[in-house]
Amino acid sequence: MKQVHATALVNQPIQERKSYREASFLTFVLKNRALYIMLLPGILFFLVFRYVPLIGSVIAFKDYNIFAGIWRSEWVGFQWFEHLFTYPQFSRLIKNTLLISLYQIVFAFPAPILIAVLMNELKSVLYKRTIQTVLYLPHFLSWAIIYGLAYMMFSEQAGMLNQLVQAWGGEKLQILQSQEYFRTLIVGAGVWKEMGWSAIIFLAALAGISPSLYEAAKIDGANRWKQFLHITLPGLLPAISILLLLKIGNIMDVGFEQVYVFLTPLTIPVGDVLDTYSYRMGIISGQYSLTTAIGIFKSVIGFVLLVLANKVSKSTTGEGLY
Template identity: 50%
Template sequence: MKHKYIYLLALPSVIYFLVFKYAPMWGILLAFQDYSPFKGFLASEWVGFKHFETLFTHDMFWVLLRNTLGINLVNLIFFFPLPIVLALMLNEIKIEPVKRVIQSIVYLPHFLSMVIIVGFTYFFLSTDIGLVNKGLTAMGIEPVSFLTNPNYFWGLLTMQSIWKEVGWGTIIFLAAIAGVDQQLYEAAIVDGAGRFRRVWHITLPAIRSTIVILLIMRVGHMMDVGFEQVLLMLNPLVLPVGEVFDTYVYKQGILSGQTSYSIAVGLFKSIVGLVLVMLANRLAKKFGEEGLY
Protein backbone atom coordinates (compact mmCIF):
# COMPACT_ATOMS: atom_id res chain seq x y z
CA MET A 1 0.00 0.00 0.00
CA LYS A 2 2.94 2.31 0.58
CA HIS A 3 3.75 2.28 -3.17
CA LYS A 4 0.15 2.16 -4.39
CA TYR A 5 0.55 5.19 -6.66
CA ILE A 6 3.56 3.65 -8.37
CA TYR A 7 1.56 0.46 -8.98
CA LEU A 8 -1.30 2.59 -10.26
CA LEU A 9 1.09 4.26 -12.68
CA ALA A 10 2.14 0.85 -14.01
CA LEU A 11 -1.43 -0.46 -14.22
CA PRO A 12 -2.15 0.66 -17.85
CA SER A 13 0.95 -1.16 -19.07
CA VAL A 14 0.05 -4.28 -17.09
CA ILE A 15 -3.49 -4.26 -18.51
CA TYR A 16 -2.11 -3.76 -22.03
CA PHE A 17 0.17 -6.81 -21.77
CA LEU A 18 -2.52 -8.96 -20.18
CA VAL A 19 -5.13 -8.12 -22.82
CA PHE A 20 -3.03 -7.93 -25.97
CA LYS A 21 -0.07 -10.23 -25.18
CA TYR A 22 -1.07 -12.92 -22.68
CA ALA A 23 -4.81 -13.40 -23.29
CA PRO A 24 -4.38 -14.18 -27.03
CA MET A 25 -1.80 -16.89 -26.26
CA TRP A 26 -4.56 -19.50 -26.04
CA GLY A 27 -4.67 -19.17 -29.82
CA ILE A 28 -1.35 -21.03 -30.01
CA LEU A 29 -3.37 -24.22 -29.57
CA LEU A 30 -4.91 -23.63 -33.00
CA ALA A 31 -1.52 -24.44 -34.52
CA PHE A 32 -2.15 -28.06 -33.47
CA GLN A 33 -5.68 -28.18 -34.89
CA ASP A 34 -7.40 -28.10 -38.25
CA TYR A 35 -9.41 -25.14 -37.10
CA SER A 36 -12.82 -24.63 -38.63
CA PRO A 37 -14.87 -21.53 -37.71
CA PHE A 38 -18.01 -23.63 -38.19
CA LYS A 39 -16.92 -26.27 -35.66
CA GLY A 40 -15.35 -23.81 -33.25
CA PHE A 41 -12.29 -23.99 -31.05
CA LEU A 42 -13.29 -27.01 -28.98
CA ALA A 43 -14.77 -29.17 -31.74
CA SER A 44 -12.04 -28.67 -34.36
CA GLU A 45 -9.90 -31.71 -35.15
CA TRP A 46 -6.55 -32.07 -33.40
CA VAL A 47 -3.76 -32.83 -35.89
CA GLY A 48 -0.62 -32.57 -33.74
CA PHE A 49 2.45 -31.33 -35.62
CA LYS A 50 0.93 -31.70 -39.09
CA HIS A 51 1.16 -27.99 -39.93
CA PHE A 52 4.77 -27.78 -38.77
CA GLU A 53 5.66 -30.76 -40.95
CA THR A 54 3.96 -29.06 -43.87
CA LEU A 55 5.95 -25.89 -43.24
CA PHE A 56 9.34 -27.60 -42.90
CA THR A 57 8.83 -29.75 -46.01
CA HIS A 58 7.41 -26.94 -48.14
CA ASP A 59 9.55 -25.78 -51.06
CA MET A 60 9.23 -22.17 -49.86
CA PHE A 61 10.53 -22.78 -46.33
CA TRP A 62 14.23 -22.28 -47.03
CA VAL A 63 13.49 -19.34 -49.33
CA LEU A 64 11.44 -17.68 -46.58
CA LEU A 65 14.12 -18.40 -43.97
CA ARG A 66 16.90 -17.06 -46.21
CA ASN A 67 15.02 -13.89 -47.11
CA THR A 68 13.86 -13.15 -43.56
CA LEU A 69 17.28 -13.66 -41.97
CA GLY A 70 19.08 -11.98 -44.88
CA ILE A 71 17.01 -8.80 -44.74
CA ASN A 72 17.39 -8.61 -40.97
CA LEU A 73 21.12 -9.32 -41.10
CA VAL A 74 21.71 -6.51 -43.63
CA ASN A 75 19.56 -4.25 -41.47
CA LEU A 76 21.51 -5.23 -38.34
CA ILE A 77 24.90 -4.58 -39.93
CA PHE A 78 24.14 -1.27 -41.63
CA PHE A 79 21.31 0.21 -39.53
CA PHE A 80 22.02 -0.72 -35.90
CA PRO A 81 25.34 1.21 -35.55
CA LEU A 82 23.99 4.41 -37.14
CA PRO A 83 21.83 5.62 -34.20
CA ILE A 84 24.87 5.20 -31.96
CA VAL A 85 27.05 7.26 -34.32
CA LEU A 86 24.36 9.90 -34.74
CA ALA A 87 23.83 10.12 -30.97
CA LEU A 88 27.58 10.62 -30.46
CA MET A 89 27.60 13.36 -33.09
CA LEU A 90 24.58 15.12 -31.60
CA ASN A 91 26.16 14.96 -28.16
CA GLU A 92 29.16 16.87 -29.48
CA ILE A 93 26.98 19.82 -30.56
CA LYS A 94 27.29 22.36 -27.76
CA ILE A 95 24.90 25.00 -29.15
CA GLU A 96 21.57 23.84 -27.70
CA PRO A 97 19.19 25.57 -30.19
CA VAL A 98 21.07 24.05 -33.12
CA LYS A 99 21.09 20.66 -31.43
CA ARG A 100 17.32 20.74 -30.82
CA VAL A 101 16.59 21.76 -34.43
CA ILE A 102 18.71 18.91 -35.80
CA GLN A 103 17.08 16.44 -33.42
CA SER A 104 13.61 17.54 -34.53
CA ILE A 105 14.59 17.13 -38.19
CA VAL A 106 15.99 13.61 -37.77
CA TYR A 107 13.05 12.53 -35.55
CA LEU A 108 10.40 13.66 -38.04
CA PRO A 109 10.52 10.69 -40.50
CA HIS A 110 9.60 8.30 -37.66
CA PHE A 111 6.09 9.78 -37.60
CA LEU A 112 5.51 9.24 -41.32
CA SER A 113 3.51 6.21 -42.43
CA MET A 114 5.40 3.49 -44.27
CA VAL A 115 2.95 4.05 -47.13
CA ILE A 116 4.38 7.55 -47.50
CA ILE A 117 7.96 6.28 -47.31
CA VAL A 118 7.29 3.73 -50.07
CA GLY A 119 5.53 6.46 -52.07
CA PHE A 120 8.69 8.59 -51.83
CA THR A 121 10.73 5.60 -52.97
CA TYR A 122 8.58 5.13 -56.07
CA PHE A 123 8.66 8.86 -56.77
CA PHE A 124 12.46 8.92 -56.75
CA LEU A 125 13.40 5.47 -58.14
CA SER A 126 10.67 4.21 -60.50
CA THR A 127 11.65 3.90 -64.15
CA ASP A 128 8.79 6.03 -65.52
CA ILE A 129 8.37 8.97 -63.11
CA GLY A 130 11.41 8.55 -60.87
CA LEU A 131 13.52 11.68 -60.46
CA VAL A 132 16.75 9.66 -60.32
CA ASN A 133 16.06 7.90 -63.62
CA LYS A 134 14.93 11.17 -65.21
CA GLY A 135 18.30 12.63 -64.24
CA LEU A 136 20.13 9.60 -65.64
CA THR A 137 18.18 9.86 -68.90
CA ALA A 138 19.02 13.56 -69.16
CA MET A 139 22.72 12.64 -68.92
CA GLY A 140 22.33 10.01 -71.64
CA ILE A 141 22.45 7.04 -69.27
CA GLU A 142 19.99 4.15 -69.48
CA PRO A 143 17.37 4.10 -66.70
CA VAL A 144 18.03 1.65 -63.88
CA SER A 145 15.25 -0.68 -62.67
CA PHE A 146 15.78 -0.09 -58.97
CA LEU A 147 12.36 -1.38 -57.92
CA THR A 148 12.24 -4.52 -60.05
CA ASN A 149 15.85 -5.67 -59.76
CA PRO A 150 16.19 -8.37 -57.04
CA ASN A 151 19.79 -7.27 -56.39
CA TYR A 152 18.60 -3.92 -55.03
CA PHE A 153 15.63 -5.10 -52.95
CA TRP A 154 17.32 -5.78 -49.59
CA GLY A 155 19.34 -2.57 -49.89
CA LEU A 156 16.22 -0.49 -50.59
CA LEU A 157 14.48 -1.88 -47.50
CA THR A 158 17.51 -1.06 -45.37
CA MET A 159 17.79 2.46 -46.78
CA GLN A 160 14.10 3.08 -46.04
CA SER A 161 14.53 1.85 -42.46
CA ILE A 162 17.61 4.02 -41.96
CA TRP A 163 15.93 7.17 -43.27
CA LYS A 164 12.78 6.58 -41.23
CA GLU A 165 14.13 5.33 -37.89
CA VAL A 166 17.77 6.32 -37.44
CA GLY A 167 16.86 9.61 -35.74
CA TRP A 168 14.31 8.03 -33.44
CA GLY A 169 16.82 5.34 -32.48
CA THR A 170 19.15 7.95 -31.01
CA ILE A 171 16.80 8.79 -28.12
CA ILE A 172 17.86 5.92 -25.84
CA PHE A 173 21.55 6.42 -26.61
CA LEU A 174 21.35 10.16 -25.94
CA ALA A 175 19.67 9.40 -22.62
CA ALA A 176 22.47 6.97 -21.75
CA ILE A 177 25.13 9.51 -22.75
CA ALA A 178 23.45 12.16 -20.58
CA GLY A 179 24.10 9.93 -17.56
CA VAL A 180 27.87 9.88 -18.04
CA ASP A 181 29.74 11.61 -15.22
CA GLN A 182 30.99 14.96 -16.59
CA GLN A 183 33.98 14.86 -14.26
CA LEU A 184 35.41 12.07 -16.40
CA TYR A 185 35.44 14.37 -19.41
CA GLU A 186 37.01 17.19 -17.38
CA ALA A 187 39.75 14.88 -16.14
CA ALA A 188 40.38 13.65 -19.68
CA ILE A 189 40.67 17.22 -20.98
CA VAL A 190 43.21 17.99 -18.26
CA ASP A 191 45.18 14.92 -19.34
CA GLY A 192 45.20 16.21 -22.90
CA ALA A 193 42.67 13.82 -24.44
CA GLY A 194 41.12 15.08 -27.66
CA ARG A 195 37.45 14.86 -28.61
CA PHE A 196 37.79 11.52 -30.38
CA ARG A 197 39.69 9.95 -27.48
CA ARG A 198 37.06 11.18 -25.00
CA VAL A 199 34.35 9.53 -27.10
CA TRP A 200 36.32 6.31 -27.51
CA HIS A 201 37.55 5.90 -23.92
CA ILE A 202 34.71 7.48 -21.92
CA THR A 203 31.42 7.77 -23.82
CA LEU A 204 31.37 4.42 -25.61
CA PRO A 205 32.41 2.35 -22.54
CA ALA A 206 29.78 4.19 -20.47
CA ILE A 207 26.94 3.28 -22.86
CA ARG A 208 28.24 -0.19 -23.70
CA SER A 209 25.67 -1.98 -21.53
CA THR A 210 22.85 -0.07 -23.24
CA ILE A 211 24.22 -1.01 -26.66
CA VAL A 212 24.47 -4.69 -25.67
CA ILE A 213 20.90 -4.83 -24.30
CA LEU A 214 19.45 -3.20 -27.42
CA LEU A 215 21.52 -5.51 -29.60
CA ILE A 216 20.16 -8.58 -27.78
CA MET A 217 16.62 -7.30 -28.21
CA ARG A 218 17.29 -6.63 -31.90
CA VAL A 219 18.60 -10.16 -32.39
CA GLY A 220 15.34 -11.43 -30.91
CA HIS A 221 13.50 -9.79 -33.81
CA MET A 222 15.60 -11.46 -36.51
CA MET A 223 12.53 -13.37 -37.70
CA ASP A 224 10.38 -10.22 -37.88
CA VAL A 225 10.45 -8.04 -40.96
CA GLY A 226 8.34 -4.91 -41.37
CA PHE A 227 5.26 -6.54 -42.90
CA GLU A 228 3.78 -3.35 -44.31
CA GLN A 229 7.08 -2.23 -45.79
CA VAL A 230 7.82 -5.53 -47.54
CA LEU A 231 4.24 -5.98 -48.76
CA LEU A 232 4.20 -2.51 -50.34
CA MET A 233 7.59 -3.02 -51.99
CA LEU A 234 6.85 -6.50 -53.34
CA ASN A 235 6.26 -7.15 -57.03
CA PRO A 236 6.48 -10.37 -59.08
CA LEU A 237 10.07 -9.68 -60.20
CA VAL A 238 11.48 -9.37 -56.66
CA LEU A 239 9.31 -12.07 -55.10
CA PRO A 240 12.16 -14.65 -54.94
CA VAL A 241 14.14 -12.34 -52.61
CA GLY A 242 11.23 -10.46 -51.05
CA GLU A 243 8.83 -13.13 -49.81
CA VAL A 244 9.27 -13.43 -46.03
CA PHE A 245 7.44 -15.23 -43.24
CA ASP A 246 5.26 -12.19 -42.48
CA THR A 247 3.93 -11.85 -46.04
CA TYR A 248 3.63 -15.63 -46.33
CA VAL A 249 1.48 -15.76 -43.17
CA TYR A 250 -0.69 -12.97 -44.56
CA LYS A 251 -1.25 -14.80 -47.84
CA GLN A 252 -1.88 -18.17 -46.22
CA GLY A 253 -3.88 -17.02 -43.21
CA ILE A 254 -5.87 -14.04 -44.51
CA LEU A 255 -6.11 -14.56 -48.26
CA SER A 256 -6.28 -18.37 -48.32
CA GLY A 257 -8.06 -18.93 -45.02
CA GLN A 258 -5.53 -21.44 -43.63
CA THR A 259 -5.78 -20.16 -40.07
CA SER A 260 -4.11 -23.05 -38.25
CA TYR A 261 -1.23 -23.24 -40.72
CA SER A 262 -0.50 -19.52 -40.48
CA ILE A 263 -0.56 -19.70 -36.66
CA ALA A 264 1.93 -22.58 -36.82
CA VAL A 265 4.24 -20.42 -38.93
CA GLY A 266 3.89 -17.57 -36.44
CA LEU A 267 4.63 -19.90 -33.52
CA PHE A 268 7.75 -21.15 -35.29
CA LYS A 269 8.92 -17.55 -35.69
CA SER A 270 8.33 -16.83 -32.00
CA ILE A 271 10.26 -19.92 -30.87
CA VAL A 272 13.23 -19.05 -33.07
CA GLY A 273 13.17 -15.47 -31.74
CA LEU A 274 13.17 -16.75 -28.14
CA VAL A 275 16.11 -19.06 -28.86
CA LEU A 276 18.07 -16.24 -30.49
CA VAL A 277 17.49 -13.96 -27.49
CA MET A 278 18.68 -16.65 -25.09
CA LEU A 279 21.78 -17.37 -27.18
CA ALA A 280 22.62 -13.68 -27.56
CA ASN A 281 22.13 -13.11 -23.83
CA ARG A 282 24.39 -16.03 -22.94
CA LEU A 283 27.04 -14.82 -25.38
CA ALA A 284 26.87 -11.32 -23.89
CA LYS A 285 27.41 -12.72 -20.38
CA LYS A 286 30.43 -14.69 -21.58
CA PHE A 287 31.95 -11.38 -22.67
CA GLY A 288 31.34 -9.92 -19.21
CA GLU A 289 28.16 -7.95 -19.90
CA GLU A 290 25.04 -8.03 -17.71
CA GLY A 291 22.59 -9.08 -20.44
CA LEU A 292 18.82 -9.03 -20.12
CA TYR A 293 18.53 -11.50 -17.23
Protein backbone atom coordinates in the same frame (compact mmCIF):
# COMPACT_ATOMS: atom_id res chain seq x y z
CA MET B 1 21.12 -8.64 21.63
CA LYS B 2 21.23 -9.03 17.83
CA GLN B 3 22.50 -12.58 18.20
CA VAL B 4 19.61 -13.50 20.52
CA HIS B 5 17.06 -11.97 18.08
CA ALA B 6 18.54 -13.89 15.12
CA THR B 7 18.41 -17.14 17.11
CA ALA B 8 14.77 -16.51 17.96
CA LEU B 9 13.91 -15.96 14.30
CA VAL B 10 15.60 -19.20 13.32
CA ASN B 11 13.71 -21.11 16.01
CA GLN B 12 10.35 -19.69 14.90
CA PRO B 13 8.05 -22.20 13.17
CA ILE B 14 8.07 -21.99 9.35
CA GLN B 15 4.38 -21.08 9.27
CA GLU B 16 4.94 -18.09 11.59
CA ARG B 17 7.84 -16.79 9.47
CA LYS B 18 5.74 -17.19 6.32
CA SER B 19 2.90 -15.21 7.91
CA TYR B 20 5.39 -12.52 8.92
CA ARG B 21 6.68 -12.20 5.34
CA GLU B 22 3.14 -12.03 3.95
CA ALA B 23 2.20 -9.33 6.43
CA SER B 24 5.33 -7.36 5.53
CA PHE B 25 4.52 -7.63 1.83
CA LEU B 26 0.92 -6.48 2.34
CA THR B 27 2.18 -3.57 4.43
CA PHE B 28 4.60 -2.60 1.65
CA VAL B 29 1.83 -2.78 -0.98
CA LEU B 30 -0.55 -0.67 1.11
CA LYS B 31 2.19 1.86 1.77
CA ASN B 32 2.86 2.23 -1.97
CA ARG B 33 -0.72 1.68 -3.15
CA ALA B 34 -0.66 4.80 -5.37
CA LEU B 35 2.20 3.33 -7.42
CA TYR B 36 0.45 -0.02 -7.73
CA ILE B 37 -2.77 1.67 -8.86
CA MET B 38 -0.83 3.48 -11.60
CA LEU B 39 0.77 0.17 -12.57
CA LEU B 40 -2.60 -1.58 -12.86
CA PRO B 41 -3.55 -0.34 -16.40
CA GLY B 42 -0.22 -1.58 -17.78
CA ILE B 43 -0.68 -4.98 -16.16
CA LEU B 44 -4.24 -5.25 -17.51
CA PHE B 45 -3.03 -4.28 -21.00
CA PHE B 46 -0.44 -7.05 -21.07
CA LEU B 47 -2.88 -9.58 -19.64
CA VAL B 48 -5.65 -8.80 -22.12
CA PHE B 49 -3.64 -8.14 -25.28
CA ARG B 50 -0.47 -10.21 -24.72
CA TYR B 51 -1.10 -13.21 -22.46
CA VAL B 52 -4.77 -14.11 -22.97
CA PRO B 53 -4.37 -14.32 -26.81
CA LEU B 54 -1.61 -16.91 -26.27
CA ILE B 55 -4.38 -19.40 -25.48
CA GLY B 56 -5.37 -19.18 -29.15
CA SER B 57 -1.95 -20.56 -30.16
CA VAL B 58 -3.46 -24.01 -29.70
CA ILE B 59 -4.97 -23.72 -33.19
CA ALA B 60 -1.47 -24.37 -34.58
CA PHE B 61 -2.12 -27.99 -33.55
CA LYS B 62 -5.68 -28.11 -34.86
CA ASP B 63 -7.47 -27.91 -38.20
CA TYR B 64 -9.07 -24.64 -37.19
CA ASN B 65 -12.58 -23.95 -38.42
CA ILE B 66 -14.04 -20.52 -37.67
CA PHE B 67 -17.52 -22.03 -37.34
CA ALA B 68 -16.46 -24.83 -34.99
CA GLY B 69 -14.32 -22.52 -32.86
CA ILE B 70 -10.97 -23.10 -31.17
CA TRP B 71 -11.94 -25.93 -28.83
CA ARG B 72 -14.19 -27.95 -31.16
CA SER B 73 -11.83 -27.91 -34.14
CA GLU B 74 -10.13 -31.21 -35.01
CA TRP B 75 -6.76 -31.93 -33.38
CA VAL B 76 -4.07 -32.64 -36.02
CA GLY B 77 -0.85 -32.40 -33.97
CA PHE B 78 2.21 -31.17 -35.87
CA GLN B 79 0.57 -31.33 -39.32
CA TRP B 80 0.89 -27.59 -39.97
CA PHE B 81 4.52 -27.50 -38.88
CA GLU B 82 5.22 -30.36 -41.28
CA HIS B 83 3.37 -28.43 -43.99
CA LEU B 84 5.58 -25.40 -43.33
CA PHE B 85 8.86 -27.31 -43.29
CA THR B 86 8.01 -29.23 -46.48
CA TYR B 87 6.91 -26.10 -48.37
CA PRO B 88 9.04 -26.05 -51.57
CA GLN B 89 10.14 -22.44 -51.00
CA PHE B 90 10.71 -22.75 -47.23
CA SER B 91 14.50 -22.44 -47.56
CA ARG B 92 14.02 -19.29 -49.65
CA LEU B 93 11.77 -17.78 -46.98
CA ILE B 94 14.34 -18.48 -44.25
CA LYS B 95 17.22 -17.20 -46.37
CA ASN B 96 15.48 -13.93 -47.27
CA THR B 97 14.30 -13.37 -43.69
CA LEU B 98 17.73 -13.96 -42.16
CA LEU B 99 19.58 -11.94 -44.81
CA ILE B 100 17.37 -8.87 -44.42
CA SER B 101 17.58 -9.15 -40.61
CA LEU B 102 21.36 -9.46 -40.83
CA TYR B 103 21.58 -6.37 -43.04
CA GLN B 104 19.40 -4.49 -40.56
CA ILE B 105 21.70 -5.47 -37.68
CA VAL B 106 24.88 -4.59 -39.58
CA PHE B 107 23.73 -1.32 -41.19
CA ALA B 108 20.54 -0.11 -39.46
CA PHE B 109 21.48 -0.85 -35.84
CA PRO B 110 24.70 1.27 -35.70
CA ALA B 111 23.08 4.25 -37.48
CA PRO B 112 21.23 5.71 -34.43
CA ILE B 113 24.36 5.22 -32.29
CA LEU B 114 26.38 7.28 -34.75
CA ILE B 115 23.65 9.93 -34.96
CA ALA B 116 23.43 10.18 -31.16
CA VAL B 117 27.20 10.56 -30.78
CA LEU B 118 27.34 13.24 -33.48
CA MET B 119 24.39 15.19 -32.02
CA ASN B 120 25.94 14.97 -28.58
CA GLU B 121 28.94 16.90 -29.91
CA LEU B 122 26.80 19.85 -31.04
CA LYS B 123 27.21 22.88 -28.82
CA SER B 124 24.36 25.05 -30.14
CA VAL B 125 21.15 23.98 -28.39
CA LEU B 126 18.92 25.54 -31.09
CA TYR B 127 20.78 23.82 -33.92
CA LYS B 128 20.73 20.52 -32.01
CA ARG B 129 16.96 20.71 -31.44
CA THR B 130 16.39 21.52 -35.11
CA ILE B 131 18.46 18.56 -36.28
CA GLN B 132 16.67 16.25 -33.81
CA THR B 133 13.25 17.37 -35.09
CA VAL B 134 14.23 16.83 -38.73
CA LEU B 135 15.58 13.37 -37.98
CA TYR B 136 12.55 12.35 -35.88
CA LEU B 137 9.94 13.29 -38.52
CA PRO B 138 10.32 10.24 -40.85
CA HIS B 139 9.39 7.93 -37.97
CA PHE B 140 5.82 9.27 -38.06
CA LEU B 141 5.36 8.54 -41.77
CA SER B 142 3.59 5.33 -42.76
CA TRP B 143 5.34 2.81 -44.99
CA ALA B 144 2.83 3.59 -47.74
CA ILE B 145 4.07 7.19 -47.76
CA ILE B 146 7.68 5.99 -47.64
CA TYR B 147 7.05 3.88 -50.74
CA GLY B 148 5.42 6.88 -52.43
CA LEU B 149 8.56 8.93 -51.79
CA ALA B 150 10.72 6.07 -53.07
CA TYR B 151 8.56 5.87 -56.21
CA MET B 152 9.03 9.60 -56.81
CA MET B 153 12.79 9.12 -56.45
CA PHE B 154 13.47 5.81 -58.22
CA SER B 155 10.54 5.11 -60.54
CA GLU B 156 11.57 4.20 -64.08
CA GLN B 157 8.79 6.34 -65.56
CA ALA B 158 8.88 9.52 -63.46
CA GLY B 159 11.62 9.05 -60.88
CA MET B 160 13.89 11.99 -60.19
CA LEU B 161 17.01 9.81 -60.27
CA ASN B 162 16.19 8.32 -63.66
CA GLN B 163 15.42 11.73 -65.09
CA LEU B 164 18.88 12.91 -64.04
CA VAL B 165 20.51 9.75 -65.44
CA GLN B 166 18.66 10.18 -68.72
CA ALA B 167 19.60 13.88 -68.89
CA TRP B 168 23.25 12.88 -68.60
CA GLY B 169 22.87 10.39 -71.45
CA GLY B 170 22.67 7.23 -69.35
CA GLU B 171 20.17 4.38 -69.40
CA LYS B 172 17.27 4.25 -66.97
CA LEU B 173 17.66 2.09 -63.87
CA GLN B 174 14.92 -0.33 -62.82
CA ILE B 175 15.56 0.07 -59.10
CA LEU B 176 12.09 -0.70 -57.75
CA GLN B 177 11.71 -3.81 -59.94
CA SER B 178 15.27 -5.07 -59.62
CA GLN B 179 16.20 -8.02 -57.41
CA GLU B 180 19.71 -6.60 -57.16
CA TYR B 181 18.60 -3.42 -55.39
CA PHE B 182 15.63 -4.74 -53.38
CA ARG B 183 17.33 -5.55 -50.07
CA THR B 184 19.46 -2.39 -50.24
CA LEU B 185 16.30 -0.36 -50.80
CA ILE B 186 14.46 -2.03 -47.91
CA VAL B 187 17.29 -1.58 -45.41
CA GLY B 188 18.13 1.93 -46.60
CA ALA B 189 14.51 3.07 -46.25
CA GLY B 190 14.41 1.58 -42.76
CA VAL B 191 17.59 3.40 -41.75
CA TRP B 192 16.25 6.74 -43.02
CA LYS B 193 12.87 6.25 -41.32
CA GLU B 194 13.96 5.04 -37.88
CA MET B 195 17.53 6.19 -37.15
CA GLY B 196 16.49 9.53 -35.67
CA TRP B 197 13.79 8.07 -33.44
CA SER B 198 15.98 5.18 -32.28
CA ALA B 199 18.73 7.65 -31.35
CA ILE B 200 16.60 8.93 -28.43
CA ILE B 201 17.63 6.00 -26.21
CA PHE B 202 21.32 6.52 -26.94
CA LEU B 203 21.03 10.28 -26.36
CA ALA B 204 19.53 9.52 -22.95
CA ALA B 205 22.44 7.17 -22.22
CA LEU B 206 24.92 9.86 -23.25
CA ALA B 207 23.19 12.38 -20.97
CA GLY B 208 23.91 10.05 -18.05
CA ILE B 209 27.69 10.21 -18.57
CA SER B 210 29.31 12.62 -16.11
CA PRO B 211 30.96 15.65 -17.81
CA SER B 212 33.74 15.43 -15.21
CA LEU B 213 35.01 12.29 -16.96
CA TYR B 214 35.56 14.24 -20.18
CA GLU B 215 37.19 17.10 -18.29
CA ALA B 216 39.60 14.71 -16.57
CA ALA B 217 40.38 13.05 -19.92
CA LYS B 218 41.17 16.44 -21.48
CA ILE B 219 43.53 17.26 -18.64
CA ASP B 220 45.29 13.94 -19.23
CA GLY B 221 45.71 14.87 -22.91
CA ALA B 222 43.11 12.54 -24.43
CA ASN B 223 41.84 13.61 -27.86
CA ARG B 224 38.24 13.24 -29.08
CA TRP B 225 38.80 9.71 -30.41
CA LYS B 226 40.27 8.45 -27.13
CA GLN B 227 37.48 10.12 -25.21
CA PHE B 228 34.99 8.24 -27.39
CA LEU B 229 36.75 4.89 -26.92
CA HIS B 230 37.30 5.12 -23.16
CA ILE B 231 34.32 7.20 -21.96
CA THR B 232 31.51 7.49 -24.52
CA LEU B 233 31.52 3.90 -25.77
CA PRO B 234 31.62 2.29 -22.29
CA GLY B 235 28.79 4.61 -21.25
CA LEU B 236 26.72 3.47 -24.22
CA LEU B 237 27.56 -0.21 -23.83
CA PRO B 238 24.64 -1.18 -21.52
CA ALA B 239 22.08 0.38 -23.89
CA ILE B 240 23.80 -1.10 -26.95
CA SER B 241 23.90 -4.58 -25.39
CA ILE B 242 20.23 -4.60 -24.37
CA LEU B 243 18.93 -3.27 -27.69
CA LEU B 244 21.16 -5.62 -29.69
CA LEU B 245 19.89 -8.59 -27.67
CA LEU B 246 16.29 -7.54 -28.30
CA LYS B 247 17.05 -7.19 -32.00
CA ILE B 248 18.57 -10.67 -32.10
CA GLY B 249 15.48 -12.02 -30.32
CA ASN B 250 13.33 -10.53 -33.11
CA ILE B 251 15.60 -11.69 -35.92
CA MET B 252 12.75 -13.58 -37.61
CA ASP B 253 10.65 -10.39 -37.74
CA VAL B 254 11.86 -8.09 -40.51
CA GLY B 255 8.78 -5.85 -40.57
CA PHE B 256 5.83 -6.93 -42.73
CA GLU B 257 4.79 -3.48 -43.96
CA GLN B 258 8.37 -2.48 -44.71
CA VAL B 259 8.82 -5.43 -47.07
CA TYR B 260 5.29 -5.74 -48.44
CA VAL B 261 4.94 -2.21 -49.83
CA PHE B 262 8.14 -2.64 -51.88
CA LEU B 263 7.44 -6.22 -52.95
CA THR B 264 6.61 -6.84 -56.63
CA PRO B 265 6.25 -10.06 -58.68
CA LEU B 266 9.78 -9.47 -59.99
CA THR B 267 11.34 -9.13 -56.53
CA ILE B 268 9.54 -12.03 -54.79
CA PRO B 269 12.57 -14.38 -55.14
CA VAL B 270 14.68 -12.04 -52.94
CA GLY B 271 11.94 -10.34 -50.92
CA ASP B 272 9.48 -13.04 -49.92
CA VAL B 273 9.92 -13.54 -46.17
CA LEU B 274 8.05 -15.44 -43.45
CA ASP B 275 5.84 -12.42 -42.71
CA THR B 276 4.67 -11.98 -46.31
CA TYR B 277 4.13 -15.74 -46.70
CA SER B 278 2.12 -15.74 -43.47
CA TYR B 279 -0.01 -12.87 -44.83
CA ARG B 280 -0.77 -14.75 -48.05
CA MET B 281 -1.64 -17.96 -46.22
CA GLY B 282 -3.59 -16.36 -43.37
CA ILE B 283 -5.36 -13.25 -44.62
CA ILE B 284 -5.75 -14.20 -48.26
CA SER B 285 -6.10 -18.00 -48.10
CA GLY B 286 -7.66 -18.25 -44.63
CA GLN B 287 -5.26 -20.93 -43.32
CA TYR B 288 -5.13 -19.58 -39.78
CA SER B 289 -3.66 -22.73 -38.25
CA LEU B 290 -0.69 -22.56 -40.63
CA THR B 291 0.00 -18.90 -39.87
CA THR B 292 -0.19 -19.63 -36.13
CA ALA B 293 2.36 -22.41 -36.62
CA ILE B 294 4.60 -19.92 -38.43
CA GLY B 295 4.28 -17.52 -35.50
CA ILE B 296 5.22 -20.23 -32.98
CA PHE B 297 8.17 -21.29 -35.12
CA LYS B 298 9.44 -17.68 -35.25
CA SER B 299 8.97 -17.27 -31.49
CA VAL B 300 10.89 -20.45 -30.65
CA ILE B 301 13.80 -19.51 -32.93
CA GLY B 302 13.87 -15.97 -31.49
CA PHE B 303 13.77 -17.25 -27.91
CA VAL B 304 16.63 -19.71 -28.46
CA LEU B 305 18.78 -17.05 -30.15
CA LEU B 306 17.99 -14.56 -27.38
CA VAL B 307 19.08 -16.99 -24.64
CA LEU B 308 22.31 -17.85 -26.47
CA ALA B 309 23.09 -14.20 -27.26
CA ASN B 310 22.41 -13.20 -23.66
CA LYS B 311 24.89 -15.82 -22.40
CA VAL B 312 27.54 -14.60 -24.84
CA SER B 313 26.91 -10.97 -23.86
CA LYS B 314 27.12 -11.75 -20.12
CA SER B 315 30.39 -13.63 -20.56
CA THR B 316 32.03 -11.00 -22.80
CA THR B 317 30.71 -7.62 -21.65
CA GLY B 318 29.01 -8.39 -18.33
CA GLU B 319 25.77 -6.87 -19.67
CA GLY B 320 22.59 -8.82 -20.35
CA LEU B 321 18.81 -8.83 -20.12
CA TYR B 322 18.80 -11.05 -17.02
